[in-house]
Amino acid sequence: MVQYVSPPLDLSFAALSDATRRGIIDQLGREDASITSLADKFQMTLTGMKKHVQVLExxxxxxxxxxxRVRTCKLGKRGLKAEAEWIEAHRKLFEARFEALDDIISELNREGRDEPAS
Amino acid sequence: MVQYVSPPLDLSFAALSDATRRGIIDQLGREDASITSLADKFQMTLTGMKKHVQVLExxxxxxxxxxxRVRTCKLGKRGLKAEAEWIEAHRKLFEARFEALDDIISELNREGRDEPAS
DNA sequence: TACATACTGAACCATATAGTTCAGTGTTTA
DNA sequence: TAAACACTGAACTATATGGTTCAGTATGTA
Structure with missing residues (x-):
């Protein structure tokens, strides 16, 4: 089996932090696309779209x-496995924390809140 | 039930794109912490740590x-639900794409690669 | 061959990030 | 009351991001 080593989570989470790029992934989930067609779809210059694609790449x-002369973009084989794993592991952390601390938290909520209107 | 409206995915994915901030979440999964203790743990100035915490907040x-005089940080109640959902939905997209296109992809791999060594 | 298409790269702009230092403010404690 | 502690905010640095325009290069087509 070929190994698809994931680039660090820094890069993928940063890539996912932009709505346009999440939209590109959405779109590529439907069909492969050229830079030009993506630029049209997202109303952006070719150069701008190229940069987004580079970030995803x-x-x-x-x-x-x-x-x-056509550059075709498609979803990468490595998928979102590493990201899903990080999220799931830490989702459990969040939940575990609240089971343990539920009463303390509700007590804190009953107390006056910090910085009521900044 | 109280509704915990998630800030846009832009903010949470951006927050998760930094290793220090993922480490802070890790740490807060173990125990609540002050800014000072986090700053010590991650070898950073108080001011620097405060900024990271603000991004997470x-x-x-x-x-x-x-x-x-102590600001205590803990995991937010809203958790990582929205992020997990986005990732899972798109993970399926990735997989579906490869089931459909597996043969085409392997054919493309057999062809010469673009930009062999940049 | 000439024109259109599809991309590419450099340069620029405004804003954000990741960090710092320094000078405070407010809180505890001796 | 004085000193120490925990944080806060302003200001600064270097670098990245998200976008643009403009001037190419390479490819396809009439």
Missing amino acids: RAGLVVTQKVG | RAGLVVTQKVG
Whole structure:
């Protein structure tokens, strides 16, 4: 089996922190697309779209291939496994914390709140 | 039931894109902590740590409360639900894409690669 | 060959991030 | 009351991001 080493979570979470890029992933989930078609769909210059695709590519979420003058973008094979694992592990952490501390938290909520209106 | 509206995914994914901040979440999963203790643990100035905590707070991942001169940080009640949902939904997208296109992809891999060594 | 298409790269802009130092303010404690 | 502690805010630095325009290069087509 080929190993798909995930680039650090820094890169993928940063890539996912932009709505346009999440939209690109959405779109590539439907069909592969050229830079031009993505730029049209997201109302952006070619150059701007190219940068977004590069961010996704550095994160390993998208792969591209140029054939002739067209660069085709598709979802990267490595997927979102590492990200899902981090999120799930820490989701459990959150939950465990609240089971243990539920009463303390509600007590804190009953007390006066810090910085009522900044 | 109280509704915990998640700040946009932009903010939470951006918050998670930094290793120090993921470490802070890790740490708060073990026990609540003051800014000072976190700053010590991550070898950073108080001011620097305060900024990280603010990023996590804006994303709704951490809540803080100041009592006396100590600001205590803990995991936010809203958890990572919205993020987990986005990731899971799109993980399926990735997989579905590869089931459909597995043969096409392996064909593309057999062809010459674009930009062999940049 | 000439034109259109699809991308690419450099340069620029405004804003954000990750960190710092320094000078406070407010709180505890001796 | 004085000193120590915990935080806060302003200001600064260097670098990244999200976008643009403009000037290419390479490819496809009439």
